[in-house]
Amino acid sequence: MPDAVLPQDFLWGFATASYQVEGAPHEDGRADSIWDTFCRIPGKIADGSSGDVACDSYHRTQEDVALLKQCRAKAYRFSLSWSRIIPLGGRSDPVNEKGLRHYVKFVDDLRAAGIEPMITLFHWDLPDALHKRYGGMLNKEEFVKDFENYARVVFKAMGSKVKFWITFNEPWCSSILGYSTGLFAPGRTSDRTKSSEGDSSREPWIVGHNFLLAHASAVKAYREDFKDKDGGRIGITLNGDWTEPWDANDPADVEACNRKIEFSICWFGDPVYFGKYPDSMRKQLGDRLPEFTEEEAALVKGSNDFYGMNHYCANYIKHKEGEPEPEDFTGNLEILFYNKAGEAIGPETQSVWLRPHPPGFRKLLKWLSDRYGGPTIYVTENGTSLKGENSLPLEQLLQDDFRCEYYRGYVGALADAYDKDGVDVRGYMAWSLMDNFEWAEGYETRFGVTYVDYKGGQKRYPKKSAKVIGDIFDSYIKTD
Numbered sequence: 001m002p003d004a005v006l007p008q009d010f011l012w013g014f015a016t017a018s019y020q021v022e023g024a025p026h027e028d029g030r031a032d033s034i035w036d037t038f039c040r041i042p043g044k045i046a047d048g049s050s051g052d053v054a055c056d057s058y059h060r061t062q063e064d065v066a067l068l069k070q071c072r073a074k075a076y077r078f079s080l081s082w083s084r085i086i087p088l089g090g091r092s093d094p095v096n097e098k099g100l101r102h103y104v105k106f107v108d109d110l111r112a113a114g115i116e117p118m119i120t121l122f123h124w125d126l127p128d129a130l131h132k133r134y135g136g137m138l139n140k141e142e143f144v145k146d147f148e149n150y151a152r153v154v155f156k157a158m159g160s161k162v163k164f165w166i167t168f169n170e171p172w173c174s175s176i177l178g179y180s181t182g183l184f185a186p187g188r189t190s191d192r193t194k195s196s197e198g199d200s201s202r203e204p205w206i207v208g209h210n211f212l213l214a215h216a217s218a219v220k221a222y223r224e225d226f227k228d229k230d231g232g233r234i235g236i237t238l239n240g241d242w243t244e245p246w247d248a249n250d251p252a253d254v255e256a257c258n259r260k261i262e263f264s265i266c267w268f269g270d271p272v273y274f275g276k277y278p279d280s281m282r283k284q285l286g287d288r289l290p291e292f293t294e295e296e297a298a299l300v301k302g303s304n305d306f307y308g309m310n311h312y313c314a315n316y317i318k319h320k321e322g323e324p325e326p327e328d329f330t331g332n333l334e335i336l337f338y339n340k341a342g343e344a345i346g347p348e349t350q351s352v353w354l355r356p357h358p359p360g361f362r363k364l365l366k367w368l369s370d371r372y373g374g375p376t377i378y379v380t381e382n383g384t385s386l387k388g389e390n391s392l393p394l395e396q397l398l399q400d401d402f403r404c405e406y407y408r409g410y411v412g413a414l415a416d417a418y419d420k421d422g423v424d425v426r427g428y429m430a431w432s433l434m435d436n437f438e439w440a441e442g443y444e445t446r447f448g449v450t451y452v453d454y455k456g457g458q459k460r461y462p463k464k465s466a467k468v469i470g471d472i473f474d475s476y477i478k479t480d
């Protein structure tokens with residue numbers, strides 16, 4: 001019997017994102033996003049694939065709703081494809097009613113099935129036309145206005161039916177992977193072997209700044225014109241892993257642990273809660289990190305109704321000596337899987353960056369709760385891949401005990417954070433409802449609790465974890 005409980009109205013379910021599951025890239029008037037064009041560049045995606053078909057969810061909304069019901073999910077977090085709704089993206093460009101209607105119907109279907117929709121407005125798939133027209137997120141004046149316009153179009157069409165809104169998913173990823181390392185669309189970087197354009201020392205910080213302003217502008221629009229009548233809540237989702245010192249006896253490693261979290265999470269979290277960037281970032285980045293004008297700071301400060309938390313794993317952190325490289329985005333430190341004593345932070349998975357470490361989840365929940373004054377937190381992603389899963393025969397693959405163990409550990413840590421540490425965490429979305437397009441890794445890496453047979457017509461087969469998650473939540477949620 002678990003020794004911690006979660007409240008009766010705890011909202012749990014599953015998450016996906018538009019480009020990773022929908023397919024149907026040209027149907028009903030949708031235009032390219034930066035991920036459609038990025039996938040066409042040879043060498044960018046491990047298996048040379050794209051989201052062209054993915055899970056075919058655009059055509060299988062009924063099946064997906066049925067799957068969610070079968071898993072006993074209370075909520076479903078999914079994202080909208082901006083270029084389905086406004087194909088060219090901009091505030092003077094036409095709205096595509098067909099694309100919009102698709103999502104309104106999906107929201108209606110979810111609600112009819114008793115599943116709470118949680119909508120992400122932007123999960124990395126910027127309309128390609130905006131990237132080509134004015135540089136996308138690099139252009140503050142245009143991007144902020146166009147995002148606010150897109151958000152308003154969506155709020156107007158389905159605001160009364162949706163209680164949870166997320167502006168951006170993991171702006172860290174779009175900024176760093178898209179504009180520093182170049183691993184993600186649009187692939188800009190100083191590394192000229194990967195891209196002829198980009199400046200890793202400056203662009204990610206500009207893009208991050210503009211995400212914050214776009215987020216805050218959409219929140220302002222929602223609060224001023226929709227929130228009272230629609231009664232929903234809106235926030236941003238930030239990714240971040242827990243850190244443990246490589247050498248617990250070295251104060252410089254202990255300090256580096258905090259700095260790593262500041263560079264990955266507080267880069268966005270501090271402006272949203274305090275109206276300023278962390279001192280550690282200002283110190284290292286100087287004027288490469290944009291300054292908030294007074295007006296901007298006031299707009300961004302206080303712009304979360306809840307904190308959206310994506311969390312997967314933990315690392316050991318070792319400080320670096322000497323001056324940071326101009327391209328450094330970590331806080332001048334090493335991110336490791338082993339500590340000084342040679343112990344691993346967790347077992348290997350199919351994702352090179354992901355090693356499960358459930359205690360880190362409880363610690364980070366508490367850390368964030370303390371830093372930001374006890375905000376309401378919704379965990380908007382948590383999950384794992386399995387080493388070698390893709391090459392197993394179907395029967396074995398469906399027995400995903402490693403994933404079940406992961407969820408037991410992580411949901412247990414969550415319940416402890418809630419019940420023992422007083423963290424106000426009220427929801428949890430597992431990543432992911434089904435295997436899907438894992439960005440630069442293509443389809444080789446699977447994160448689903450449901451197997452998707454990509455070669456057999458996208459048929460879905462629930463894995464063991466699809467049922468186990470419900471059992472885990474049943475064991476923690478108070479029923480009286």
Ligand code: GBH
Nearest residue numbers: 017169170173183239310353381431438447
């Ligand atoms: C989430 O990001 C995404 O929101 C989701 O779309 C995705 O499918 C899921 O994770 C699983 O990957 O390239 O070595 O520099 C998770 C957070 C942070 C994980 C950045 C990968 C890249 C490390 N991501 N990290 S590296």
